[in-house]
Amino acid sequence: MRQKTAIRAAAAGIAALLTATACSSQRGEEDAGTAADGACKGQQTTGITDKSIKLGGVYPLSGPASAYGTISKGVSAYFKYINAEKGGIDGRKVEFIVRDDGYQPPKAVEETRRLVEKEKVFAVFQTLGTPSTATVWDYLNRQKVPQPFVATGASMWGTDTKHPWTTGWQPNYVAESRMYGDYLKDEKPKAKVAVLYQNDDFGKDLLGGFKQAVKGSKIKVVAEESYEVTDPSVSAQMANLARSRADVLLNITTPKFGSQALAADAKNAKWNPLHIVNSVSSSTSVLQPVGFKNVQGVVSATYFKDPADPQWADDAEMKAYRKALKKYEPEAEPSIQLNAYGWAVASSLHKAIDAMECPTREGLRDAVRNLKDVKVDMLLPGVTLATGPDDGFPIETMQMMRFKGERWRLFGEPLDTRKEFGPVTD
Template identity: 40%
Template sequence: MKLMKLCGGVALALVLGAAPALAEKKYDPGATDTTIKLGNTVPHSGPGSPYGALGRAATAYFEMLNDTKGGINGRKVTVLSLDDAYSPPKTVEATRRLVESEQVLALFASLGTATQGAVQKYLNAKNVPQLLLNTGAGRWNDPKRFPWTTPGLPMYATEAKILAKYIVAKQPDPKIGILAQHDELGKEFVRELRAALGPKADQMIVQELSYELSDPTVDSQIIKLKNAGANVFFNVTTGKATSQSIRKAAEIGWKPLHVIMSGSTSSNLIQAAGPENAVGMVTVKYRKNAGDPQYADDPAMKAFEAFRAKYLPNVDPGNDLAFAGYAQAVVMGKILELCGDDLTRANVLKQATTLKDVTSPALIEGVTYNTQPDDYSPFRTLYVAEFDGKLWKTLEKITAD
């Protein structure tokens, strides 16, 4: 009996002695017992300035969380959203400031293929997480070469495969006219579309044009695509070029099967084009749109509207980019919550690359974030949807594989 008591006492002492070690808190730059500091770079000015809403909403979300819940796991979260004006040199400058001067724990929800490409090697060399990027370029899903970088959108390859399947199924004799932004985003999207169309790509594509972000309009390109006899318009534009392309096609009476990348379907861009001009436009859908009447009673949309009214009163209720930024911040918050008291950059990356059926306020029912250490692509199956002048109506669910 004495031996049993002795053993029990030793065991208890061992457990008690181990408790502090089990509860040990681990921090990297940007995290303390009471704070977490994050950052991102988006264009708050310049031609891409509408996308600044992404950064403002992400910042405001964590302000709300700090006010209502005391932050995450007892720590107040600060987000520094810096303006890069959609210019790679400015992205480099802003990112270096976030890492070296501000010493953020991680970056998340930054925007732009060319801009984020300019800092990808730098961040990976510094072992700083570059998470949930607002771009679907293939370079973000490269765990072997760039383990610290993850995408936050459907990969361009995924989207292109799904849209190619839809085009071939719906247009018996496709004559595809392409307008693409003249940068890495546009080039990769078009390359992935060609790959998805297969050996007959050259036969199907009758005209391929591009534009520069600095171009005042894309009117001439739209006219050329119509004159080439295209009955499919594959639209890879952003910002004002998106609105201009939709409006110009309607003005000249060109009515092709209009297929547009999902990143350019925000309600503010469509409103600028005139919703009546976007009727029949097709895209892939994986998330809801702010201001969409079909989600008026959706609890997540109501929560966003309450948040917007208090923390972003100068943002229009239908600003879809603000909704997207808010929703990505929710996912980043879940990643931080999963980290617990291990707020090292390595653990932040681990949690971000092992997401399992993680939901977000913006995701359509049936779509969830799923990532793996050897495959960072967050989505494989998406919906195809058509715009009816007011709403995006889902047509069918298509898997890229």
């Protein structure tokens, strides 16, 4: 809670420095043009015309979380494919501008301002990371610029009703932690759990959700170690956790540290816990450096199709994805899940834009908040998008998976965590 307060305080401080610019830019956007018809008249049409849509995205293309940067390749491939082979979105060609914040909140502010005030984007799509997103959402909501489908599962994006222009996309971390708690109740009902977590809202959200999920059971968290995103490694933390002799390790990390934790676990012959890795570090790009033979039996959860899974080889959407990635982003590896993630979230935005009643920023805001079981072909069967005015969590259904051989294998059935456990409210 102190971390969340600190992030919001920092965001407020930075926002205060932007007030004069924000206000003048807001007036400029409102004067930029109006929709022609009825209820749409007077709404913001900055960044959108009858023939084009300009979108901006902020990703860590460099820095400690740079592994996430490849998501932008999947997004870019989707929009290039739609532009070249489908005539754009409703006849509008998409221009997607990517900026690098190095996973640094002050840099995220700088790049977001550039997208809004200089590039005049229609929406800031897919800001990545909880700290960066938290630092800019006050600014974007004051500017009335849509911030759809942020690439972070922090629960605040769905529970906060004061920021209607911002929405999440992936399952929130509390919902994900419920999956792991539910799984352990069946698999290891008396588990002793050691936890490695990132010391920010991401890590604390997932850890707090897990503790709540196992409350009242015989599953106990017996050891916790945190790390900072600026730390060089987590070897000391892993050594401390190994001394706990826990029979489950819950790995709540971003990719760099996820690889380190998996490697440390593999090297410790005296400790062999069931290893649960959170979804944001479950990509094969995280596991491969450790060696696939060293990550056998690791467990995680997912909600979109794995391009490395042969069961999707003849899937029409997977074929389109692979062909487009090779053609439009040839340096990106199709089998990397983060690229498929980018494709899936870009396809989700396409659906939201199609659903706009007004081709305006307000129209996109309202469409994103009114998704009714929308099917996105890259998501797992049974997983759809659904939101409401007070519900910014589009995806709350996941399925467990286990790593075997050289790929993840799904097991069990998709679980709608909202129906199973109730809504996430805090």
